[in-house]
Amino acid sequence: GAVVSQHPSWVICKSGTSVKIECRSLDFQATTMFWYRQFPKQSLMLMATSNEGSKATYEQGVEKDKFLINHASLTLSTLTVTSAHPEDSSFYICSAPTGEGYGYTFGSGTRLTVV
Amino acid sequence: ILNVEQSPQSLHVQEGDSTNFTCSFPSSNFYALHWYRWETAKSPEALFVMTLNGDEKKKGRISATLNTKEGYSYLYIKGSQPEDSATYLCASDRGSTLGRLYFGRGTQLTVWP
Numbered sequence: 001g002a003v004v005s006q007h008p009s010w011v012i013c014k015s016g017t018s019v020k021i022e023c024r025s026l027d028f029q030a031t032t033m034f035w036y037r038q039f040p041k042q043s044l045m046l047m048a049t050s051n052e053g054s055k056a057t058y059e060q061g062v063e064k065d066k067f068l069i070n071h072a073s074l075t076l077s078t079l080t081v082t083s084a085h086p087e088d089s090s091f092y093i094c095s096a097p098t099g100e101g102y103g104y105t106f107g108s109g110t111r112l113t114v115v
Numbered sequence: 116i117l118n119v120e121q122s123p124q125s126l127h128v129q130e131g132d133s134t135n136f137t138c139s140f141p142s143s144n145f146y147a148l149h150w151y152r153w154e155t156a157k158s159p160e161a162l163f164v165m166t167l168n169g170d171e172k173k174k175g176r177i178s179a180t181l182n183t184k185e186g187y188s189y190l191y192i193k194g195s196q197p198e199d200s201a202t203y204l205c206a207s208d209r210g211s212t213l214g215r216l217y218f219g220r221g222t223q224l225t226v227w228p
Contacts, residue, residue, distance in 0.1 A: 004158065006158075009156065034215075034216075036218075042220065043119070043218040043219055043221070044204070044206075044216075046216070093159075103149075103161050104149070104161070104216070106159045107158055108156065109158075
C-alpha cells in the first residue's frame with residue numbers, strides 16, 4: 001500500500017533556530033500533501049496544504065512566514081519551522097491522498113520540542 | 116454539533132471483551148467519515164471510509180456503522196485483543212476542500228491480557 005515516510009520522528013531545538021521536517025511518498029506520487037499539527041490533548045488540526053509546483057495554502061491563523069512549505073517534487077514535501085519558539089512545540093504530521101477512493105496516507109509524525 | 120466529538124476519551128477492557136466507541140460529527144455538508152487506528156510512534160492506519168447513510172463496514176473483528184442524518188458513527192471491536200490497543204480516530208470530510216479532515220480527539224483503547 002501507499003507509504004509516506006516522515007523524518008525526523010522527534011527533534012529538540014533551541015529557540016530561534018529553524019527545523020525542517022520531510023515527508024516522502026515512497027511508492028506513489030503525491031501531488032498534494034497536507035500538514036497537520038496536534039497540541040497536547042487536542043485533535044489534529046490542518047495547518048496547510050502543499051501542491052507540487054505551486055504555493056502552499058495556509059489555514060487561518062497559521063503564519064506562512066514561520067511555517068515554510070516546499071513541495072518541489074512529486075515525492076517530497078517539506079515543512080520548515082523558522083525561528084522556532086517554545087509555543088511551536090507540537091506534534092506535526094503529514095498526509096497525502098492515496099488515489100484510492102477517499103483515503104489518505106499519513107506519515108508517522110514529528111515531535112518538535114523547542115527549548 | 117459543530118465539531119467532531121469522540122467518546123469515551125479512553126477505555127480499558129479485558130481481553131475477549133467487545134467494545135464500541137462513538138463519533139459525532141456535523142450532519143450538514145457531509146461528504147465522508149474516516150476511521151483510523153493509531154499506534155504510538157506509527158502512522159495512523161486507515162480502517163474505514165464511509166460515505167452513505169446506513170453504511171456498515173467490516174474488517175476482521177472491527178466494524179463500523181454510519182448515520183449521516185443524525186451525525187454519528189459507531190466503531191465496534193468484537194473480542195478485543197491486546198494488539199487492538201491503540202488510539203482510534205474519526206475524521207469528518209465535508210468535501211469543501213480536498214484533504215481538509217476534521218478530527219476528533221480520539222478514543223484511547225487499552226486491552227489487558
